[in-house]
Amino acid sequence: xxxxxxTPKFQVLKTGQSMTLQCAQDMNHEYMSWYRQDxxxxxxxxxxxVGAGIxxxxxxxxxxxxSRSTTEDFPLRLLSAAPxxxxxxxxxxxxxxxxxxxxxxxxxxxxxxxxxx
Amino acid sequence: xAKTTQPTSMDCAExxxxxxxxxxxxxxxxxxxxxxxxxxxQGPQYIIHGLKNNETNEMASLIIxxxxxxxxxILPHAxxxxxxxxxxxxxxxxxxxxxxxVTFGTGTKLQVIP
Numbered sequence: 001x002x003x004x005x006x007t008p009k010f011q012v013l014k015t016g017q018s019m020t021l022q023c024a025q026d027m028n029h030e031y032m033s034w035y036r037q038d039x040x041x042x043x044x045x046x047x048x049x050v051g052a053g054i055x056x057x058x059x060x061x062x063x064x065x066x067s068r069s070t071t072e073d074f075p076l077r078l079l080s081a082a083p084x085x086x087x088x089x090x091x092x093x094x095x096x097x098x099x100x101x102x103x104x105x106x107x108x109x110x111x112x113x114x115x116x117x
Numbered sequence: 118x119a120k121t122t123q124p125t126s127m128d129c130a131e132x133x134x135x136x137x138x139x140x141x142x143x144x145x146x147x148x149x150x151x152x153x154x155x156x157x158x159q160g161p162q163y164i165i166h167g168l169k170n171n172e173t174n175e176m177a178s179l180i181i182x183x184x185x186x187x188x189x190x191i192l193p194h195a196x197x198x199x200x201x202x203x204x205x206x207x208x209x210x211x212x213x214x215x216x217x218x219v220t221f222g223t224g225t226k227l228q229v230i231p
Contacts, residue, residue, distance in 0.1 A: 004160075033219070042204070042221040043161070058218060090160050106153075106219060108160030 001026050006091050006109035013081040013116045021076040021112050023091030031094045032074040033058070033106070034066065036087040043090060049074055081116045088113050121205045126226040129199075135192040137225050139205030142186045148209055150181060152190045153221075154201040161204065161221070164190065195229045202226050 007022045025032065030051045035043040035058075045058030049068040063085060065077040074093075078085060091109040122140040129135040141150065151166040165172055165179045167188070172179045178191040192199055204224040 035221075040223070042223045043219075045218055045220075048218065088158075092160070105151075105163045105166070106161070108162070110160055111158070 003027065004091055004093055004107050004109035006089075006112050008112060009110065010113045011115070013078070013114065015082060015116060017081050019078050019081065021078075021089055021091075021114070023074045023076065023109060024072050025074075025091075025093040025107070026072065027093060027095075027107065028071060029093035029095055029107070030071065032068065033092045033094075034064070034074070034076045035090045035092065036060065036085075037090060037111075038087050046076065046089075078114075083116045086114060086116045121207060121222060123203075123205050123222065123225045125223070126228065128228050128230055129192075129195045131197060131229050131231050132194055135195040135199065135227055135229070137190040137192075137203050137205075137227065138187065139190070140187045141205070141207045144185050144207050145209070146185075148207045150179065150185075150188050151206045151208060152177070152179065153204045153206065154199075155204070155224070156198075156201040164203075195227075197229050197231065200227060200229045 004025045033048040034046040036046055037043050044060050046060055046064050047055055047058055047066040049055045052068050052071050055066050055068055068074050089112045092106045094106045149166050149168050152164040153161040154164055155161045165174055165177050167179045167181055169181055181188045202224040204221050
């Protein structure tokens with residue numbers, strides 16, 4: 001299994017440009033999430049999805065859109081990039097079993113380092 | 118989810134045990150304690166989790182106090198590759214509800230010294 005993959009690894013944008021960060025997982029996980037991490041700070045949740053066709057907002061959703069058309073893919077769209085969106089973006093997926101004792105260990109991708117000029 | 122408190126940074130000599138504390142005094146009876154770590158520039162990595170019993174796996178041990186208000190992650194023989202930021206998180210058991218948003222604080226930066 002490749003686990004959670006993210007592309008691109010690095011990206012530089014100009015203010016106002018749009019782009020899509022790709023995230024894919026091959027573990028058949030229902031739950032997927034996007035986080036951003038700014039220097040010296042913890043991870044902040046942007047958007048998450050509990051299954052194909054279902055998404056919801058996290059702590060810092062403004063300026064980002066998501067969709068979940070398949071179980072495997074969860075792209076993050078920046079509508080009009082701003083310097084404040086310069087950050088490292090991590091995608092994560094986790095299992096969703098309701099069985100007693102099941103855990104929802106999150107698996108993270110390697111991250112996308114985005115710079116907005 | 119209950120809030121956690123961790124020291125900002127710690128040092129540990131290579132080969133010695135690293136003991137990372139975490140306070141979670143408002144933890145509820147159905148909340149688990151999870152530990153993740155983030156090696157520089159990489160995505161966070163799951164280490165271990167527990168409810169009330171002590172747990173051990175190939176990476177670490179987790180000691181949870183009897184009142185569950187604090188826990189300690191133990192790396193038995195720290196190596197330079199264990200230098201990372203360690204996050205302590207408490208979360209409701211998965212089967213009690215739907216998706217649980219994970220809140221990562223700033224964690225403890227562990228520096229393993231040669």
